[in-house]
Amino acid sequence: MTSALRLLLLAVFCFHVLTGTRPASAATITRGGDAVMGCRFSISGQIEEGDADALRALLDQIGFTADYSPVGRRICLDSPGGGLREALAMADLIGERAYGTAVPAGAACESGCAVIFLAGRYRHPEAGGAHSNDRLLHPRGRLGFHAPSLLLGDRAYTRDEVDTAYAIALDSMAGVLRHRADMGTAIPDSLFLALLGTPPFEMTYVETVGQAAQWEIAVAPVAFPAGNAQQALSNLCWHVDSGLIDYTLRPPMQLLDFTFEEIDDRSLYALSNRTFRYEGSARCELRVYGDNGPVQMMGAATYTGGATDQTVRGWAFPYMLYPSETLISDLPVWIEGETAHLDAFFRAVQDPGSAGGGAGGFNNCRLASTSARVINVNEFVNLRAAPGLRAPIVGQVRLAERVQVPDTGRLVPLRDSQRGQTCLSICSAFAAEPQAQDLRRDAEGCIAENMLWYQVVAPDGNTGFVSRHFLAE
Missing domain, CATH: 3.90.226 (2-enoyl-CoA Hydratase; Chain A, domain 1)
Known part of the structure; x- marks a missing residue:
C-alpha cells in the first residue's frame, strides 16, 4: 500500500x-x-x-x-x-x-x-x-x-x-x-x-495568548498585569481585533496612544488613536471593569469609524492584556478575593506616563497664556460642541497649531461627571500648594483622563471645546 x-x-x-x-x-x-x-x-x-x-x-x-x-x-x-x-x-x-x-x-x-x-x-x-x-x-x-x-x-x-x-x-x-x-x-x-x-x-x-485570542478561546482565571499600561491596553485592542477578523498577529504590535473619558480604581473607558482597519482610519474603544470576577469577561473592545463606518465589538478578558507570544502556561492565575493585581493595574493606567503620554509641559491645571498649541495627537484634535469625547465634532485643529483661549481661568469639567467636579477641586488645591507631589500626580491624572476642558477659538475662527490634555503653552 x-x-x-x-x-x-x-x-x-x-x-x-x-x-x-x-x-x-x-x-x-x-x-x-x-x-x-x-x-x-x-x-x-x-x-x-x-x-x-x-x-x-x-x-x-x-x-x-x-x-x-x-x-x-x-x-x-x-x-x-x-x-x-x-x-x-x-x-x-x-x-x-x-x-x-x-x-x-x-x-x-x-x-x-x-x-x-x-x-x-x-x-x-x-x-x-x-x-x-x-x-x-x-x-x-x-x-x-x-x-x-x-x-x-x-x-x-x-x-x-x-x-x-x-x-x-x-x-x-x-x-x-x-x-x-x-x-x-x-x-x-x-x-x-x-x-x-x-x-x-x-x-x-x-499554547500562546495570540492563538487563544485569534481563535476566540477565553483563558481564565488570569490576573491583571502590572507595569506598562499603554502596552497592556494596546495588546488588548490588537487581540480582540485578531479574533473578530481571524488574523495572526506578528509581534511586536504597534503601541497605541489612549485618551480616557472615564477612569477610576476599578474601571476605565479609553479611546485609541485611529490605527485599525480601512487604512488605519478606525479606532479602538475599550471598556474595562476590574470587578466582574476571575472567570467572566472584563469588558469589551469596540471598533468604530473607517471608510465603511462599521461598528463591531468583541469581548475582552484579562489574558488579552499580555503580549501575543506569552505562553498560556506562564500566565499568572487570578485567585478569587485577591486584589493586589487589580490595584497595580489601575494605578498604572492612571499614571499618564504609562497610559499614552503625559499632559505636555504641565505645571498647572490652568494655562497661563491665552495662546496654546495642540499636543498629544497624531495629526489633529477635534473641536467639540461641549466638553466630552462623545460630544458632536464642530471642527479640527492640526498638531502644533495654536488656538486662542479667551478665558484661561475657566476650566470646564467633563459634563455630567462627579469626577470632573472633583478634579476642579484638586486643581485648586494644587495651585495653592504647587510643591505637593501627591496633588501634582492627582492633577496630572485628571488632565490625562480628559476631565477638564477649555473653550477655544481655532485659527479658522471656529469655536469649540478641547480637552486640557491636548493643550500646552
Whole structure:
C-alpha cells in the first residue's frame, strides 16, 4: 500500500466502522464540577457511542434554565477524545441548550473533546436568542486539536474498504463544517486549517495568548498585569481585533496612544488613536471593569469609524492584556478575593506616563497664556460642541497649531461627571500648594483622563471645546 493511501486511511476520527468493535468504556458524565471554572456538569474519559444520549438525559432532568450569568452554567471537560460523530452530537446538544464549556486546571481536552469544547456558549435570558462564546481554558489546562484518525489493523484492504474510508474521511470533516453552519459555532477558518493540517499522531495545542485570542478561546482565571499600561491596553485592542477578523498577529504590535473619558480604581473607558482597519482610519474603544470576577469577561473592545463606518465589538478578558507570544502556561492565575493585581493595574493606567503620554509641559491645571498649541495627537484634535469625547465634532485643529483661549481661568469639567467636579477641586488645591507631589500626580491624572476642558477659538475662527490634555503653552 502506498504511503499516500495509508495517510488517507488515517484521515478520519476514531470511528470503529471497519473493525466492528466498540470499547467497553465510555465517558463519565456527572453533575457538579470545578467550582473555580463555574461548572454544573463534568464529562471525563473516552467519548463513545451512547454518550450523547446520556448527556441528553441529564440535561432533560434539569430542563431549560434562564441563568443571568454563565458562571455555574458550564460543562467541565477532561477527555482524550473519541468518536467524532458522538462528539458532534454532544456539541449539538450543548449548542442547543446554550451551556458553556471549560477545561479546568490539570485537565486535558483533546481531539473530539476539543470539538465539544468549541460548542460552548452563553445565551442571556433577555438576548432574544442571540448568544456569545463561553468556552474557558484554565492557564494550567491543555486544549489540543489534530486531524482525524482511524484504528485499523496492518493488512491489505479491498477497493470497497478504501472507498468506504475515503467517504468517512470526507464526511468527518463535513460534519464539523455542518455543525459550524447549523449551530453558529465559532470555528475560525484558521483553526479549522490548523486542525486539518495536524497529523493524527501529533497534536496542535493552544499554547500562546495570540492563538487563544485569534481563535476566540477565553483563558481564565488570569490576573491583571502590572507595569506598562499603554502596552497592556494596546495588546488588548490588537487581540480582540485578531479574533473578530481571524488574523495572526506578528509581534511586536504597534503601541497605541489612549485618551480616557472615564477612569477610576476599578474601571476605565479609553479611546485609541485611529490605527485599525480601512487604512488605519478606525479606532479602538475599550471598556474595562476590574470587578466582574476571575472567570467572566472584563469588558469589551469596540471598533468604530473607517471608510465603511462599521461598528463591531468583541469581548475582552484579562489574558488579552499580555503580549501575543506569552505562553498560556506562564500566565499568572487570578485567585478569587485577591486584589493586589487589580490595584497595580489601575494605578498604572492612571499614571499618564504609562497610559499614552503625559499632559505636555504641565505645571498647572490652568494655562497661563491665552495662546496654546495642540499636543498629544497624531495629526489633529477635534473641536467639540461641549466638553466630552462623545460630544458632536464642530471642527479640527492640526498638531502644533495654536488656538486662542479667551478665558484661561475657566476650566470646564467633563459634563455630567462627579469626577470632573472633583478634579476642579484638586486643581485648586494644587495651585495653592504647587510643591505637593501627591496633588501634582492627582492633577496630572485628571488632565490625562480628559476631565477638564477649555473653550477655544481655532485659527479658522471656529469655536469649540478641547480637552486640557491636548493643550500646552
